Amino acid sequence: MTDASKSLRLQGIQRHFGEGETRLDVLTGVDFAIEAGEMVALVAPSGTGKSTLLHIAGLLERPDAGEVYVNGLACGSLDDARRTEMRRQSIGFVYQFHHLLPEFSALENIMLPQMIGGLHRKEAADRARQLLDYMRIGKRATHRPAELSGGEQQRVAIARAVANNPYVLLADEPTGNLDPKTSHYVFDALTALVRQSGVAALIATHNHELAARMDRVITLEGGRVVPYSIE
Numbered sequence: 289m290t291d292a293s294k295s296l297r298l299q300g301i302q303r304h305f306g307e308g309e310t311r312l313d314v315l316t317g318v319d320f321a322i323e324a325g326e327m328v329a330l331v332a333p334s335g336t337g338k339s340t341l342l343h344i345a346g347l348l349e350r351p352d353a354g355e356v357y358v359n360g361l362a363c364g365s366l367d368d369a370r371r372t373e374m375r376r377q378s379i380g381f382v383y384q385f386h387h388l389l390p391e392f393s394a395l396e397n398i399m400l401p402q403m404i405g406g407l408h409r410k411e412a413a414d415r416a417r418q419l420l421d422y423m424r425i426g427k428r429a430t431h432r433p434a435e436l437s438g439g440e441q442q443r444v445a446i447a448r449a450v451a452n453n454p455y456v457l458l459a460d461e462p463t464g465n466l467d468p469k470t471s472h473y474v475f476d477a478l479t480a481l482v483r484q485s486g487v488a489a490l491i492a493t494h495n496h497e498l499a500a501r502m503d504r505v506i507t508l509e510g511g512r513v514v515p516y517s518i519e
């Protein structure tokens with residue numbers, strides 16, 4: 289397997305904002321790769337470019353230079369429609385605040401991306417039920433987000449993110465708004481899903497305890513990705 293065929297690979301990524309005196313070079317040459325089933329923590333101070341990096345890795349933004357490979361496919365030359373398609377099929381997102389659709393049940397929230405992807409209702413429901421059981425919230429399937437606890441909502445959001453069997457999972461502070469005990473519980477569920485599904489996971493977090501439990505920790509220094517060691 290060549291490096292480029294790893295589930296997620298970023299090569300020579302550069303991104304700046306502004307021009308002239310206000311120019312800010314946020315990413316100056318980001319290189320790294322994540323293998324299938326690997327969990328990598330991104331720990332970096334505020335303002336160093338984590339969101340910019342996640343947006344580029346998630347094909348939400350284009351870099352000024354460099355290439356993003358998702359499962360070996362170079363995404364830079366794809367047109368916007370094809371990038372949207374790749375995002376929907378191949379990349380899952382988990383945010384600090386769950387962004388579940390309030391008028392739909394937990395089950396429906398997980399079914400929707402699958403049905404948009406072309407799966408029939410019954411198959412989508414079966415997969416959603418399996419994921420809810422896996423996250424140990426099967427009994428909450430018919431509840432709407434407002435009727436679920438923060439930890440339960442976040443587990444639904446994680447299940448939704450992996451529902452389409454993506455190659456890549458990107459998470460931005462997925463346990464950021466949870467108490468320590470719940471955040472460990474949600475993190476355990478996330479870890480189990482990554483291992484089971486073989487998705488390549490990049491998880492931005494300020495929580496060093498959780499970061500230390502991942503396979504690898506990276507940070508951003510001067511716009512580049514470097515290894516980070518947690519004391």
Ligand SMILES: Nc1ncnc2c1ncn2[C@@H]1O[C@H](COP(=O)(O)OP(=O)(O)OP(=O)(O)O)[C@@H](O)[C@H]1O
Pocket residue numbers: 305306312314332333334335336337338339340341
């Ligand atoms: N669209 C934009 N226009 C101008 N500057 C931007 C834009 N987006 C981000 N920046 C700047 O780029 C830098 C990196 O932003 P980014 O959001 O990636 O940081 P971050 O590490 O995710 O921060 P936080 O942890 O606070 O969310 C910041 O200084 C930010 O102000």
